[in-house]
Structure formats: structure tokens, C-alpha cells
Amino acid sequence: MMEFLRMGGEAAYVWSAYGITLAVVLFNVWWARWTHRQALERARASSGESRTPRKPTVRHVE
Amino acid sequence: MRLPRWFHLLGSPPFVYRLAGRLVPWLGAIACVLLAVGAYWGLALAPPDRVQGQVYRIIFLHPQVAYVSMMAYVVMAVSAGIGFIWRIKLAHAVAVTAAPIGTTFTACALATGAIWGRPTWGTFWQWTDPRIMSETLLLFLFLSYLALRAAFEDRDKADRVSAILAVVGVVNVPIIHYSVIWWNSLHQGPSFMKLDKPSIAPEMLTPFLIMIAAFTVCFYWLLLNGLRGQIVERERDTRWVKQLVEGREP
Numbered sequence: 001m002m003e004f005l006r007m008g009g010e011a012a013y014v015w016s017a018y019g020i021t022l023a024v025v026l027f028n029v030w031w032a033r034w035t036h037r038q039a040l041e042r043a044r045a046s047s048g049e050s051r052t053p054r055k056p057t058v059r060h061v062e
Numbered sequence: 063m064r065l066p067r068w069f070h071l072l073g074s075p076p077f078v079y080r081l082a083g084r085l086v087p088w089l090g091a092i093a094c095v096l097l098a099v100g101a102y103w104g105l106a107l108a109p110p111d112r113v114q115g116q117v118y119r120i121i122f123l124h125p126q127v128a129y130v131s132m133m134a135y136v137v138m139a140v141s142a143g144i145g146f147i148w149r150i151k152l153a154h155a156v157a158v159t160a161a162p163i164g165t166t167f168t169a170c171a172l173a174t175g176a177i178w179g180r181p182t183w184g185t186f187w188q189w190t191d192p193r194i195m196s197e198t199l200l201l202f203l204f205l206s207y208l209a210l211r212a213a214f215e216d217r218d219k220a221d222r223v224s225a226i227l228a229v230v231g232v233v234n235v236p237i238i239h240y241s242v243i244w245w246n247s248l249h250q251g252p253s254f255m256k257l258d259k260p261s262i263a264p265e266m267l268t269p270f271l272i273m274i275a276a277f278t279v280c281f282y283w284l285l286l287n288g289l290r291g292q293i294v295e296r297e298r299d300t301r302w303v304k305q306l307v308e309g310r311e312p
Contacts, residue, residue: 004105004106007116007117007119008110008115008116008117009116010115010116010117010181013117013120013177013178013180013181014105014116014117014119014120016177017120017123017124017173017174017177017178018101018105018123020170020173020174020177021123021127021170021174024127024166024167024169024170025097025280025284027166028162028163028166028284028288029284029287031162031288032284032287032288032290032291033287035288035291035292035295036287036288036290036291036294037291038291038295039291039292039294039295039298040291040294040306040307042295042298043294043295043298043303043304043306043307044307044308046298046299047303047304047307047308
């Protein structure tokens with residue numbers, strides 16, 4: 001196990017490369033979730049705004 | 063010519079939003095499994111390299127990340143072009159979603175390349191290496207695309223102007239690929255993407271290909287995941303998004 005982690009004395013290179021790539025993938029997952037949530041919140045806010053000033057429309061059906 | 067119905071549905075934001083929502087968990091699961099299998103195979107099962115020893119194991123990572131960065135640019139440029147020509151807003155949404163993914167993967171390709179270059183070439187960076195330089199240019203193309211978009215208040219205008227930049231910049235992608243053939247580079251020539259048989263040992267080729275598949279699925283997972291937020295943002299004032307945020311099924 002230790003031998004595996006040491007990577008023949010080149011652990012710093014191998015593991016940092018894998019670590020950076022993992023961080024990039026995780027960042028993109030987080031970014032997608034965050035922008036999605038932000039967009040939904042903004043949509044919620046704007047849907048609340050547009051509802052208040054609108055007067056109820058009364059339609060008479062003869 | 064009559065186009066099939068699904069083709070028209072792919073231009074409909076609520077349909078694509080729901081389709082992406084259904085595909086994302088599957089793509090995510092496949093990507094994670096493939097990444098785990100490929101990483102384990104590449105790091106633990108594949109034999110050490112005769113010349114490079116253990117550090118060569120970055121080969122299961124760096125080319126794949128670089129390839130995703132180029133694919134992200136092509137996806138961005140093609141969808142921006144489609145959006146520009148046929149004025150399809152959804153296509154612009156795809157382009158905008160691909161941009162940050164491409165930016166981070168390009169930066170990651172440069173970083174992992176530098177890390178690999180130090181023990182094997184004796185240098186992190188080489189200003190005269192054509193592949194490093196064309197990949198750096200790719201990073202600047204992504205960054206200028208994002209900066210150009212940020213300069214416009216009006217989203218439609220940002221879509222149209224940034225699409226031109228994206229399409230023009232696509233010439234850089236074949237330059238990255240052929241840079242090692244056309245010019246003198248520290249990088250080796252293609253060992254897999256060529257007509258001849260691959261110049262890589264079979265026990266190393268398997269995890270290499272698994273990682274290519276893994277990162278390809280991973281990219282489309284991230285793309286569809288990000289696309290959902292982008293669609294909601296663009297369709298904020300439509301009835302279906304209002305129904306969506308009010309908790310009613312559109």
C-alpha cells in the first residue's frame with residue numbers, strides 16, 4: 001500500500017496531477033448545481049413580482 | 063424534406079430541460095464508474111513504464127483532459143454557429159454552458175502537462191513548444207469568449223458577437239492536434255489517434271481507452287447538468303418556468 005502511494009518516489013507529480021483533475025471535475029459539478037439553483041431562485045423572485053401588480057381579469061360570458 | 067418530430071423537440075427548451083434532467087443521473091453514474099475503474103487500472107494494475115517508471119501514469123489523465131478541452135471548444139463553436147445561423151436560442155445556451163467547462167479543462171491540461179514535464183523533460187514550461195503554445199491559445203480563446211460575453215448587457219447581442227469569436231477560433235483545434243507533426247515539439251507524435259496501429263502496449267492501452275470514454279461521458283454529464291441552469295436563466299419569464307418554480311408540473 002505504501003509502495004503504491006509512494007509511486008516510485010514520484011508521488012508528488014502523479015498525485016497532484018490526479019488531484020487537480022479531480023478538483024476540476026468537482027468544481028464543474030458544483031458550478032452547474034450553483035448556477036441552476038441561482039437561476040431557479042431568480043425565476044421564483046421574478047414570478048412573484050409579476051403576479052402582484054396584475055389585476056384579476058373578469059370575463060363576462062353571455 | 064420532413065424532419066422527424068424529435069428533431070423539432072430538441073429545439074424546445076422545456077423538453078430539453080426535462081430530457082437533460084432525466085439523462086444527468088445516468089451519465090453521472092456511468093462517468094463516475096468509468097473514472098474510478100480507469101483510474102484504478104491506470105494507477106494500480108498497469109505495469110510501470112520501462113523508461114519513465116511510475117510518473118508515466120499521468121498518461122491516463124493528461125491526454126484525456128486535453129482532448130476534452132478540444133472537444134469542449136468544438137461543441138461550443140458548432141453550437142454557437144448553429145445558434146448564429148438559424149437563430150436557435152437553445153444552441154447558444156449549449157455554447158455558453160460549454161465555455162466554463164472548456165476553460166477549466168484547458169487549464170487542467172496545461173497544469174497536468176507542466177507537472178508531467180518537470181520529471182520527464184526537465185522543465186515545467188517551454189515557450190517554444192508548439193503544442194503548449196496552441197493549447198495556451200485555446201485557454202485564451204475560452205477566456206476571451208467569456209470576457210466578450212460579459213461586456214454585453216443584452217444577452218442576444220452577446221450570443222451573436224461571441225458566436226463569431228467561437229467559430230473563428232475553431233481553426234486552433236486542428237492546429238493543436240497537428241502541432242506535433244508540423245513543428246518540432248517536446249511532445250511525442252500521436253500514439254493512438256493515427257491510422258497506423260497504436261504505439262502503446264496493450265496493458266496500458268486498455269486503461270487509456272477507458273479513461274478516454276470516462277472523460278467523454280463526464281464532459282456530456284457536466285454539459286447537460288450546466289445546461290439546465292442556463293435554460294432556466296434564459297426562459298425566466300416564460301410560463302413553463304413560472305409553473306416549474308411554483309411547483310406545478312408544466
